[in-house]
Amino acid sequence: MKAVTFHHTGNPDVLTLDEVPELPVGPQDIRVAVTAAAVNPVDLKTRSGFLTMNLTYPAVPGWDVSGVVTEIGADVTRFTVGQPVVGMVAQPAHRYGTYAEQVVADARLFATAPVGVPLEEAAALPLAGLTAVQTLDKLTLPPGAPVLVTGAAGAVGRIAVQLLLADGHPVDALARPGDVEALRALGVGTVHTLAQDLPAATHTAVVDTAGVAASIRAVADGGQFVAIDDNDQPAPERGITPRKSYVNENGDQLQALSDLISAGRLTVPTGPRYPLADAARAHQDFGAGGLRGKVLLLP
Incomplete structure (x- = not known):
């Protein structure tokens, strides 16, 4: 099968489209014909060598995938051939990531794809959604407790904002000036654009998705601060x-998120799309910043 590979860490040019052997389907695995894979910051950090990992080369990057089940293992009862699914496959823990024509992984890492959105767009959900859910799970929030989210218009931040609002929490944000109106449309209260303008000791918790350590100033005395950035x-x-x-694979949590999208209670915007062969350009553009919505790779 064709897959994006790299044989050593480096700049985006180390990514090439190659032929790699197909993986066998184990008793608890499914094989998925990939509709789309999403590009995430962890992919760039893995490819560049920023993250210290014991990779097996040639390595295939990618954590997010949407596609259609084409083969199921003998012990799999949750899915059937022909079913659209989404999954998060933590690339360092598996032989191949998701920048490929096919993905083989444990069926428990997948969920049925949300209805009402194109299958390729569903690839934007898994990593960002699971990161948001698992980050919020680390907070203990009284009813109606105010929360500030940094990077609120980013993939993780936007999902966290929607989940917090749905639970009845007033949400303020730190974001770029160009994102103010979109966040207000979601229901965010005050949108700050400069970290130095954040109020002092006003929020029960700060969810820091953008690596803004100074945002701790907005946490009330004895409050909570949780971050996802490196x-x-x-x-x-x-x-x-x-x-x-830190995010963990979890098919059950992913199913709950997929169901929220199907019910129209959660949205995950997508951005530019690139052919799989243009993964290097996708990494280059993503790394340059300024893009909004998940970047997708299409086989």
């Missing part, structure tokens, strides 16, 4: 102990 975290202060959240 940047340096703030030091503890005022009874606040900052926490870091």
Whole structure:
């Protein structure tokens, strides 16, 4: 099968489209014909060598996938051949990632794809959605507690905002000036565009998706700060102990998110689309910043 590979870490040009052997389907696995794979920051950090990982080369990047089941293992009862699915496959833990024509992985990592959106767009959901859910799970919020989300217009931040609002929490944001109106349309209250303008000690929690350590100033004394970025975290202060959240594969949580999209209660915007052969250009453009919506790779 064709897949995007790299044989050593480096700039985007190390990515090439190659032929790689198909993987066998184990008893608990499914094989998925890929409709789309999404590009995530972790893909760029893996490819560049920013993250220290024991990769097996040639490595195939990619965590997010949407597609159609083409083969099921002997013990799989959750899915059938022909079913549209989405999945998050943590690339370092598997032989291949999702930048490929096919993905083979444990069926428990997948969920049925949301209805009402094109299957290729559903690839934008898994990693960002699971990161948002698992980050919010680390908070203990009283009813109606106000929360500030940094990077609120990004993939993870936007989902976190919607989930918090749905749970009845007033949400303020830190975002770029160009994202103010879109966030207000979601129901966000105050949208700050400069970290130095954040109010002091006003929010029960800060969800930091953008690596803005200074946003801890907005947490009330004894409140909560949880971050997803690899940047340096703030030091503890005022009874606040900052926490870091790492995403884990979870098909059940992913199914709940997919159901929210199907019900029209969650949206995940997509952005530019690139052929699989143009993965290097996709990485280059994504790394340059300024894009909105998930970048998708299409086999």
